[in-house]
Amino acid sequence: MSSHTVSPAQIASPKWVIPRLSLMMFLEFFVWGAWYVTLGIVMGKYGLSALIGDAYSTGPIASILSPFLLGMLVDRFFASQKVLGILHLVGAALLWWMPGLFESGQSGLLWVIFAYMLCYMPTIALSNNVAFHSLANSEKGFPVVRAFGTIGWIVAGLIVGATGLSDSTAIFTLAAIASLVLGIYSFTLPHTPAQDRGKPLSMRDLLCADAFALLKQRHFMVFIICATLISIPLAAYYAYAAPFISAVGFENVSGVMSLGQMSELLFMLLIPFFFRRLGIKLMLLIGMLAWFLRYAMFALGITEETRWMVYIGIILHGVCYDFFFVIGFIYTDKVAGNKVKGQAQSLLVLFTYGLGMLIGSQISGAVFNRSVTAEGAQALAQWQSFWWMPAIAALAIAALFFFTFNYREEPKRD
The missing domain is CATH 1.20.1250.20 (MFS general substrate transporter like domains)
Known part of the structure; x- marks a missing residue:
């Protein structure tokens, strides 16, 4: 817009x-x-x-x-x-x-x-x-x-x-x-x-050509690639967290899941505090590592003794979402010039919520249909295997980002 x-x-x-x-x-x-x-x-x-x-x-x-x-x-x-x-x-x-x-x-x-x-x-x-x-x-x-x-x-x-x-x-x-x-x-x-109003439709604008030109900057290209990749394991949470929480034994599933949004609200308010101290790269990295930790908590929280880990996994949503996606939008706004700010944000949405989540939904759906086939205690063991896959993927993508993303923020002038 x-x-x-x-x-x-x-x-x-x-x-x-x-x-x-x-x-x-x-x-x-x-x-x-x-x-x-x-x-x-x-x-x-x-x-x-x-x-x-x-x-x-x-x-x-x-x-x-x-x-x-x-x-x-x-x-x-x-x-x-x-x-x-x-x-x-x-x-x-x-x-x-x-x-x-x-x-x-x-x-x-x-x-x-x-x-x-x-x-x-x-x-x-x-x-x-x-x-x-x-x-x-x-x-x-x-x-x-x-x-x-x-x-x-x-x-x-x-x-x-x-x-x-x-x-x-x-x-x-x-x-x-x-x-x-x-x-x-x-x-x-x-x-x-x-x-x-009154301006002709431009195919260049429609295809976000100026925003795609930003990919010539190596750090932005690395970010877009990693953002797309991290959105693939992310899709497993949106599609299967609620069925998993229900299978583990929680009754008020929607209420339990809302803890994630409460966490999101809290960390959104804390972003200015962390942003000044950590910077863009470290906050993005923490956000990606939080996805690994969340899925690990789900995988380890299938027994009654470790059920508290599921709560931790849900509450991590604030770090997962705010530190990666909100900071990602801020980073994209910094990289884009005034003429392509809107296009650049649309490009990020296209690759994350669009391409990455689409691939992730299909992959997680195929994995779920093949691996989570039983009921009761046996199903919980299958759920454990299911969550380790996006956990390992998120960790590998975080490592790729850490070693390849190199962006220097311009110092603020007082």
């Missing part, structure tokens, strides 16, 4: 801008968190475990397609808040439809999930776009607004867990209602016009 200047309307009404945007962000991630975390458990309950990897591949594919299908069009033709509203209204209808598909069988289920993700994934960028356009000081205001997104995910998980809906198709109904509310509410958000 394009960068925006501050409008008179933004300056005139700062009092209510942050609360309005915070509610938008809260609902944006409440919708996603309500169903995404425990989708694998619901699919297992209905005998669709073999399709979990495919279901979690729909999001990465949508992440690859959405910048090309929507990003340039929104910048040139449509107001962001209106497109945000329309997509959430269509998404609400698709979510409302899903429980019936589970009840009647798997016919068309994956296609409906894919259609929904095509609607939802662009809304993440659209909500960011509305927020950045509406805030007079985005550096101070956006972290507050974005934090409410994490809070929305946490609240959704706590509601699903407390009401015992973790393995129920009612999670889609809950998400549909929230999506309907957000769809209607979006039309009341501050007007965010198409900033490039």
Whole structure:
């Protein structure tokens, strides 16, 4: 999305801008968190475990397609808040439809999930776009607004867990209602016009050619390669952490998983403290090593005596996500020039949430279908073998990054 200047309307009404945007962000991630975390458990309950990897591949594919299908069009033709509203209204209808598909069988289920993700994934960028356009000081205001997104995910998980809906198709109904509310509410958000209206579509911009040119810098190319690779074992967590936690014996799966988002919120607030002391390379490395430690905790936490390790693995989510992905976005912003900041961020999303997660979903799905085939105590041993594979992969990628990434940060001027 394009960068925006501050409008008179933004300056005139700062009092209510942050609360309005915070509610938008809260609902944006409440919708996603309500169903995404425990989708694998619901699919297992209905005998669709073999399709979990495919279901979690729909999001990465949508992440690859959405910048090309929507990003340039929104910048040139449509107001962001209106497109945000329309997509959430269509998404609400698709979510409302899903429980019936589970009840009647798997016919068309994956296609409906894919259609929904095509609607939802662009809304993440659209909500960011509305927020950045509406805030007079985005550096101070956006972290507050974005934090409410994490809070929305946490609240959704706590509601699903407390009401015992973790393995129920009612999670889609809950998400549909929230999506309907957000769809209607979006039309009341501050007007965010198409900033490039009237400009012709450029194939060079559409293909992010200027952002790809950044790969000529060795350190950025190494980062993109390692970011893509680390996203492959990462996909195993999103798709199979909830089924694993359920298999280990936890009942309130969604509530337990929400501890990860609480950790994410805490470490997001601590990023400025660590950033000044550790720098980009060390923080990225710690984030990658945290993925290894998380999976090792899962592998070692299958017995009642070591069950506490599962909690450690979940709580590590804050380090895993914030130290790698949030710092990765900051690093990318530093490397990119003013003209390609948006393209560079889209490129990073394309390779991580898109290509890396897609490959990871397919690989983890194939490994799961071959290795986790039993039930009870025997299944726990199989789960242990399953988690050691992404753990070893994350450790190897971290080693590759440590020895090949060489980026010197420019000293700050007082």
